[in-house]
Amino acid sequence: MKKLSLALAALVASQPALAAAPLPNPGNNAWMMTSTVLVMLMILPGLALFYGGLTRSKNMLSMLTQIGATASLAMIIWVMWGYSLAFGDTAYAAPLGSYVSGGSYFLAGTDGYSTAPTFTDEVISKYVFISFQMTFSAITAALILGATAERMKFSAVMLFVPIWLTIVYFPIAHMVWFDGGDAGASGLLFEDGALDFAGGTVVHINAGVSGLVLAYLVGKRRGWPQEPMPPHSLVMTMIGTGLLWVGWFGFNAGSALEANGSAGLAMINTFVATAAGGLAWMVIERILGHKGSALGFCSGVIAGLVAVTPAAGNSGPFGAILLGILSSAVCYYFVATVKAKLGYDDALDAFGIHGVGGIVGAIGTAVVYQPFLGGPGDGSVALGAQLWVQVKSVLITIGWAGLGTLIAGFLVKTAIGLRINEEDESNGLDIAEHGERAYN
Amino acid sequence: MKFIIAVIKPFKMDEVREALSGIGIAGMTVSEVKGFGRQKGQTEIYRGAEYSTNMLPKVKLEIAASDEVAPLVVETIQQTANTESIGDGKIFVLDLASATRIRTGESGETAL
Numbered sequence: 001m002k003k004l005s006l007a008l009a010a011l012v013a014s015q016p017a018l019a020a021a022p023l024p025n026p027g028n029n030a031w032m033m034t035s036t037v038l039v040m041l042m043i044l045p046g047l048a049l050f051y052g053g054l055t056r057s058k059n060m061l062s063m064l065t066q067i068g069a070t071a072s073l074a075m076i077i078w079v080m081w082g083y084s085l086a087f088g089d090t091a092y093a094a095p096l097g098s099y100v101s102g103g104s105y106f107l108a109g110t111d112g113y114s115t116a117p118t119f120t121d122e123v124i125s126k127y128v129f130i131s132f133q134m135t136f137s138a139i140t141a142a143l144i145l146g147a148t149a150e151r152m153k154f155s156a157v158m159l160f161v162p163i164w165l166t167i168v169y170f171p172i173a174h175m176v177w178f179d180g181g182d183a184g185a186s187g188l189l190f191e192d193g194a195l196d197f198a199g200g201t202v203v204h205i206n207a208g209v210s211g212l213v214l215a216y217l218v219g220k221r222r223g224w225p226q227e228p229m230p231p232h233s234l235v236m237t238m239i240g241t242g243l244l245w246v247g248w249f250g251f252n253a254g255s256a257l258e259a260n261g262s263a264g265l266a267m268i269n270t271f272v273a274t275a276a277g278g279l280a281w282m283v284i285e286r287i288l289g290h291k292g293s294a295l296g297f298c299s300g301v302i303a304g305l306v307a308v309t310p311a312a313g314n315s316g317p318f319g320a321i322l323l324g325i326l327s328s329a330v331c332y333y334f335v336a337t338v339k340a341k342l343g344y345d346d347a348l349d350a351f352g353i354h355g356v357g358g359i360v361g362a363i364g365t366a367v368v369y370q371p372f373l374g375g376p377g378d379g380s381v382a383l384g385a386q387l388w389v390q391v392k393s394v395l396i397t398i399g400w401a402g403l404g405t406l407i408a409g410f411l412v413k414t415a416i417g418l419r420i421n422e423e424d425e426s427n428g429l430d431i432a433e434h435g436e437r438a439y440n
Numbered sequence: 441m442k443f444i445i446a447v448i449k450p451f452k453m454d455e456v457r458e459a460l461s462g463i464g465i466a467g468m469t470v471s472e473v474k475g476f477g478r479q480k481g482q483t484e485i486y487r488g489a490e491y492s493t494n495m496l497p498k499v500k501l502e503i504a505a506s507d508e509v510a511p512l513v514v515e516t517i518q519q520t521a522n523t524e525s526i527g528d529g530k531i532f533v534l535d536l537a538s539a540t541r542i543r544t545g546e547s548g549e550t551a552l
Contacts, residue, residue: 225489228491228493230484230486232493285485295486295487335487335488336487336488336489342490348486352487387520
């Protein structure tokens with residue numbers, strides 16, 4: 001995700017020599033197109049079913065609809081101004097350029113010959129790169145909705161998402177991934193050398209923290225935690241988990257931007273870290289005297305996937321396994337103990353798993369990157385220094401996401417209100433908001 | 441005539457039905473019900489949140505029988521559905537005032 005603007009500047013400057021412009025390798029292009037639709041699979045139906053199964057049956061359609069509509073809205077906004085702010089053709093000077101870019105609104109200036117650079121001297125078609133990044137902004141916005149499930153108004157979601165994408169997602173994506181090259185400033189955290197292969201900070205910490213803040217603004221579900229609110233279909237949740245895992249290969253291995261060895265490393269890590277996470281959660285349940293559960297397995301799988309996201313191409317398989325286990329343990333502690341103690345109603349654990357697992361992954365990446373654990377790092381940056389860079393990127397992401405969500409949430413609350421009324425909440429959002437029932 | 445209501449453990453249903461067929465009981469009404477008694481409910485845990493359900497699933501049988509057969513029906517159910525543990529269920533016997541077969545209009549014991 002770097003050197004984009006540099007290549008574009010070069011492209012514009014050398015217009016007479018257009019024939020000599022680098023041509024995308026069809027193999028890389030094909031892999032990136034595949035990866036892009038795999039990330040789409042993560043959203044619909046992956047995340048929709050994963051979250052939907054965890055709600056009560058009266059709120060199933062509301063969850064599915066909110067995710068579908070949010071992702072669709074994010075796609076439209078991405079081509080209008082999202083891509084510009086995150087990866088735009090115009091790189092500004094610092095300090096503005098450390099947070100956003102500009103130009104190429106409505107993708108002006110892009111055509112079928114435009115290319116985007118990868119991490120080597122290859123290029124891929126720019127439309128493919130734009131589409132790939134589009135799916136990331138779509139899934140991040142959708143992930144937040146797990147925290148506010150079963151009580152947030154559909155209209156409030158539709159108003160919150162564009163504001164949040166604009167003031168939170170696009171700047172954070174820019175900060176972590178934008179390489180300004182010679183044309184202007186690079187992203188703030190990119191400049192620091194923060195390791196985030198596929199979006200542990202941009203996607204998971206960001207969505208998790210934003211979900212936590214928004215859940216706080218919306219308030220607890222009526223009756224929580226006294227009333228039992230068990231998931232209505234763990235079968236749906238298991239199907240969603242499987243689709244997320246499969247789609248995650250596009251998310252992680254696709255983030256190599258080429259079909260190369262780095263993508264291969266990301267792929268094997270996405271297998272083993274996830275497997276370790278799923279097993280570890282069930283082992284923890286047994287150690288604590290419970291039964292190894294289906295939901296526990298699903299939760300561990302997601303915890304492993306989230307943690308390996310920043311580490312995907314930045315870790316050896318052994319490091320990835322350790323990361324998956326650690327993430328399951330810390331996430332378990334958060335959803336089972338910390339949430340109950342602090343009393344915030346993060347309904348489907350968007351923060352408890354994506355936020356917390358993302359933090360474990362982002363910080364852990366500094367460790368598993370090191371050669372002594374079989375990581376691909378050459379040891380030129382000392383562990384301590386890398387750890388500090390990672391912690392700093394986590395803190396900045398938490399601060400930006402928290403503050404930005406607070407602003408976006410307050411704006412929506414003032415304008416139209418965030419929450420559904422008491423009667424509609426008790427009847428369920430499906431009938432109240434969409435006029436349908438999931439099951440007849 | 442007697443009306444016998446038995447609430448038993450679901451997994452004993454087939455065995456009880458076969459045993460009742462063996463003593464000539466030709467029909468009954470069966471429903472899946474929930475309830476609670478001395479048997480403790482079960483605990484469900486979702487991501488560490490514990491929910492205890494005090495309602496447990498049972499099967500309810502309803503059988504109409506003549507005065508002579510009724511004690512045998514009760515004895516058969518009692519012996520077949522017995523696992524010697526709490527929660528095996530209960531059998532209730534009521535006096536039945538009348539019974540009518542809808543197709544023919546017959547009433548009394550011939551309608552059973």
